[in-house]
Amino acid sequence: MDVVSPELNSLLPDEIMDTEAIEDVPQPQPVATTVQSEPSDDTSVPMETDTPMVSESLTLATSTATTKTTDSVTGTSVSTSGLQKLTAPFTISPANHQIILNKVASSQATEAAKSVGTQPQVIKQEGQKLLVTAIGKSGQPIVLQLPHTGSKPGVSQTSGDTKSQAPQFKVVTIGGRSELKPVVGSASNQVTTLQAQQLKAVQIAKKTPASSAAPIKFIITKTVNSKGLSPQTSVPPVIAGRVLTQNSPVIPPRTITLSETHNTSIQSIPGKKIAISPLKTPSKVTVVSVASPTSNTSQKSVALPVNVALGQQILTVQQSTSASPVKVATSQSTAQSIKPVQSVAVGGVGGSQFKTIIPLATQPNVQQIQVPGSRFHYVRLVTATTASSTGQPSGPSTSSIQTAKPMVVSTGAVRMSVPIVPAQTMKQVAPKPLTSAAQVVTTTQTQQRLIMPATPLPQIQPNFTNLPPGTVLAPAPGGGNVGYAVVPAQYVTQLQQSPFVTLASSSGFPASTGIQTQARLPLNGLSTAETTSRPRKPCNCTKSQCLKLYCDCFANGEFCNNCNCNNCFNNLEHETERLKAIKTCLDRNPEAFKPKIGKGKEGESDRRHSKGCNCKRSGCLKNYCECYEAKIMCSSICKCIGCKNFEESPERKTLMHLADAAEVRVQQQTAAKTKLSSQISDLLMRTTPVISSGGGRLPYTFVTKEVLEATYECLLEQAKKAEQTHQPQAEAERMILEEFGHCLMRIISSAGKAKADCASINC
DNA sequence: GAGTTTGAAACT
DNA sequence: CAGTTTCAAACTC
Numbered sequence: 001m002d003v004v005s006p007e008l009n010s011l012l013p014d015e016i017m018d019t020e021a022i023e024d025v026p027q028p029q030p031v032a033t034t035v036q037s038e039p040s041d042d043t044s045v046p047m048e049t050d051t052p053m054v055s056e057s058l059t060l061a062t063s064t065a066t067t068k069t070t071d072s073v074t075g076t077s078v079s080t081s082g083l084q085k086l087t088a089p090f091t092i093s094p095a096n097h098q099i100i101l102n103k104v105a106s107s108q109a110t111e112a113a114k115s116v117g118t119q120p121q122v123i124k125q126e127g128q129k130l131l132v133t134a135i136g137k138s139g140q141p142i143v144l145q146l147p148h149t150g151s152k153p154g155v156s157q158t159s160g161d162t163k164s165q166a167p168q169f170k171v172v173t174i175g176g177r178s179e180l181k182p183v184v185g186s187a188s189n190q191v192t193t194l195q196a197q198q199l200k201a202v203q204i205a206k207k208t209p210a211s212s213a214a215p216i217k218f219i220i221t222k223t224v225n226s227k228g229l230s231p232q233t234s235v236p237p238v239i240a241g242r243v244l245t246q247n248s249p250v251i252p253p254r255t256i257t258l259s260e261t262h263n264t265s266i267q268s269i270p271g272k273k274i275a276i277s278p279l280k281t282p283s284k285v286t287v288v289s290v291a292s293p294t295s296n297t298s299q300k301s302v303a304l305p306v307n308v309a310l311g312q313q314i315l316t317v318q319q320s321t322s323a324s325p326v327k328v329a330t331s332q333s334t335a336q337s338i339k340p341v342q343s344v345a346v347g348g349v350g351g352s353q354f355k356t357i358i359p360l361a362t363q364p365n366v367q368q369i370q371v372p373g374s375r376f377h378y379v380r381l382v383t384a385t386t387a388s389s390t391g392q393p394s395g396p397s398t399s400s401i402q403t404a405k406p407m408v409v410s411t412g413a414v415r416m417s418v419p420i421v422p423a424q425t426m427k428q429v430a431p432k433p434l435t436s437a438a439q440v441v442t443t444t445q446t447q448q449r450l451i452m453p454a455t456p457l458p459q460i461q462p463n464f465t466n467l468p469p470g471t472v473l474a475p476a477p478g479g480g481n482v483g484y485a486v487v488p489a490q491y492v493t494q495l496q497q498s499p500f501v502t503l504a505s506s507s508g509f510p511a512s513t514g515i516q517t518q519a520r521l522p523l524n525g526l527s528t529a530e531t532t533s534r535p536r537k538p539c540n541c542t543k544s545q546c547l548k549l550y551c552d553c554f555a556n557g558e559f560c561n562n563c564n565c566n567n568c569f570n571n572l573e574h575e576t577e578r579l580k581a582i583k584t585c586l587d588r589n590p591e592a593f594k595p596k597i598g599k600g601k602e603g604e605s606d607r608r609h610s611k612g613c614n615c616k617r618s619g620c621l622k623n624y625c626e627c628y629e630a631k632i633m634c635s636s637i638c639k640c641i642g643c644k645n646f647e648e649s650p651e652r653k654t655l656m657h658l659a660d661a662a663e664v665r666v667q668q669q670t671a672a673k674t675k676l677s678s679q680i681s682d683l684l685m686r687t688t689p690v691i692s693s694g695g696g697r698l699p700y701t702f703v704t705k706e707v708l709e710a711t712y713e714c715l716l717e718q719a720k721k722a723e724q725t726h727q728p729q730a731e732a733e734r735m736i737l738e739e740f741g742h743c744l745m746r747i748i749s750s751a752g753k754a755k756a757d758c759a760s761i762n763c
Numbered sequence: 764g765a766g767t768t769t770g771a772a773a774c775t
Numbered sequence: 776c777a778g779t780t781t782c783a784a785a786c787t788c
Contacts, residue, residue, distance in 0.1 A: 541783065549772055550782045588773080614770065623785055624769045 538563035546570035547581035549592060554581070557593055597630045612638035620645035621655055631656075668729070669719075676715050676736060680708065683744065703747070711743045 539560060541551045546568045549555045553563060553570055560570040569577045585592040596610045609627050612635060618624045620634050620643045627634045627645055634645045644651045718739040722732035 537784090539783080544772095544782065548782080550784090552784080555772095585772095592772095611771095616770080618769065618785095622769080624771090626771075629785095 536561075539565050541565040541568070545577075547574075547578060549585060554578075555593070596626060597632060607632050608635040609638065612636075613640050614638075615640040615643070617642075619643065619651070621649075621651055672719055672732075672736070673716075676712070676719070676740075679737075679740065680711060680715070683740070707747060711740070711747070714739055714743050 536556070536558065537552065539546060539551050539553045540563070542565070544550045544554075546554050546560050546563070546565050547570060551560070551565070551570060553560045553565075558570075559572065560568045568574075569581070571578075582593075591610070594610070597607050598610050607630070609630065609632065613620060613625050613627045615625045615638075618628075620628050620638070620640050623629045625634075625640070625645060627638065627640075633647055634640055634643045646652065715736050718736045719732060722735050727735065
């Protein structure tokens with residue numbers, strides 16, 4: 001399964017998907033290995049993570065042949081000894097490439113396997129995806145095997161095997177350029193067992209020019225599970241009080257102990273950097289980036305703590321070139337508070353649903369992205385520029401990425417990464433204060449991929465691609481390492497209530513700006529303003545338990561929240577039932593949770609109902625009609641009777657005109673109200689010091705609730721007056737402000753008089 | 764707010 | 776696939 005389905009790709013701006021855009025820095029030396037798997041036509045949303053079951057172990061074996069390639073440019077054989085161990089568990093070394101381990105549907109896997117022949121996992125120099133492994137059934141080890149390791153057990157090498165195997169991972173590398181050559185180096189006999197329950201994706205992004213000797217950077221954003229300490233000679237890496245473990249039965253890769261002086265010394269060792277920032281959920285491990293060395297020179301082999309325990313999540317690994325020493329930076333897990341995340345809303349024509357912020361991790365540089373056409377939420381791990389990599393222990397700061405180009409997700413025909421808005425427009429919220437030893441490792445032009453946690457509920461996995469809109473995989477409440485629950489992104493936001501930064505609209509995407517508690521992309525044709533300004537209507541279900549599509553909350557992939565429903569099961573407390581209901585709906589209609597309003601055929605309107613309405617009595621001019629409700633015309637696929645919802649319909653024009661007028665009026669009133677309230681609050685706040693500076697502090701009691709309400713009434717009355725007299729907005733504002741000035745004067749006058757009176761009586 | 768209407772969803 | 780029932784929202788009074 002692709003990270004981004006072809007359908008989504010078609011909706012995405014080209015600049016986003018342009019793979020070459022990522023490579024703004026020349027890479028004279030071939031360092032990248034492109035591992036490519038056969039593109040999948042699957043339109044399913046990529047993020048669904050599928051998953052390794054709890055207590056599954058994941059073993060990834062790589063062969064030396066596959067990992068070592070000859071550079072076409074230089075003709076030199078590149079070996080990555082240091083990288084081998086570093087990336088051994090993932091078999092990743094290509095710079096600027098990404099490997100995403102993700103579950104794919106068996107059919108997809110089969111197709112991919114067929115497409116590549118007997119060696120479905122052939123590493124292509126310019127490839128992008130690699131179908132690496134098969135996932136064993138729950139409780140069984142998961143074996144990920146790279147090409148040339150066909151003899152390894154448990155590896156899905158053939159199409160026939162893919163189906164027989166349970167869940168599968170697709171390993172995807174992204175970002176490889178034509179000149180880049182496979183450099184993956186790993187011992188063939190090196191097998192690393194991952195006890196990561198939630199291993200989702202491994203991203204490798206190569207980026208640094210070889211000459212620059214840029215430091216290899218590791219960013220691990222998830223907490224590391226303490227299970228399975230590595231008995232290696234090297235000290236098991238302990239991150240933020242947790243232990244990174246390595247279970248390499250054959251060749252123990254070098255494990256990095258963050259406390260190790262030579263590697264972990266942030267200040268003393270320039271070069272590789274590993275930033276480990278434990279996530280809120282201790283059972284997850286997020287590997288953000290792994291640098292890819294162009295050579296095995298002075299680099300030390302570093303074994304990633306891939307041997308994560310159950311529930312751990314590996315997100316991405318980015319690689320950068322360098323022969324420089326490894327630098328490890330860790331962020332203390334002490335700060336469990338939710339870190340700010342960034343939200344990116346990618347606009348598109350139909351299908352867009354939500355822009356939801358999910359503070360999935362404490363890792364500060366996280367962006368969540370909603371891709372149009374997909375109701376799944378993507379998380380982008382944002383790395384700052386190297387200039388900001390010094391890791392200030394001070395408080396949070398905001399910076400803008402200037403150099404990074406739009407996130408490009410894939411190369412070649414397959415687009416797999418999550419489109420990201422141009423980095424120039426991004427505001428990045430620096431991590432909260434880290435401990436003194438912590439260092440934030442940031443890179444320029446990094447690529448991120450979203451890796452979603454796996455679900456412990458295998459019964460719904462076959463339909464994971466069609467999960468309800470807005471559904472994300474979030475740690476199960478109180479579940480610890482138990483797994484993840486399918487949680488609507490909205491609900492995650494509701495639960496965590498974390499601050500976040502919304503990208504500015506200047507990025508070219510229709511995302512609204514400003515801090516929001518929840519934002520959505522246009523839904524069913526409604527404008528962003530409409531959807532964002534209006535909270536979701538509470539449902540009133542009584543018999544469906546909110547587990548059928550009758551319930552709008554459920555149909556929209558949301559948990560019921562502040563609803564009026566009875567016997568509601570659409571919540572976390574009834575997760576099992578909810579998942580079953582989702583499965584039932586999907587069984588009945590695989591597209592049950594997909595947007596009903598999508599692109600029409602060529603030549604037709606951009607938006608139309610996917611199935612068409614069946615109205616008989618409403619004339620399609622009432623909200624009973626889904627077409628009319630979505631403010632779109634009925635189309636040829638509608639089966640309505642007596643339809644009046646067409647372009648030339650006079651009834652429709654009249655209704656639309658009235659509706660628009662009413663809506664505009666409501667919006668204006670709301671905006672005026674908000675603005676006035678803000679102004680009142682602001683001015684009142686400013687007034688106090690002015691008054692007090694003039695000769696003593698006025699009694700606080702003068703700005704009472706009653707005074708505020710009276711002021712508000714005056715202003716509101718003025719606004720009504722302006723509206724009744726059909727004053728232009730500017731004039732109305734002037735009138736209101738003038739009235740406000742009068743109010744202020746009266747307040748000040750009264751206060752001053754009272755003060756004088758009080759002074760006269762020595763009060 | 765209660766009752767009615769409506770059409771999608773669910774069921775047979 | 777068609778007909779019927781169920782359901783909750785939209786609508787009316």
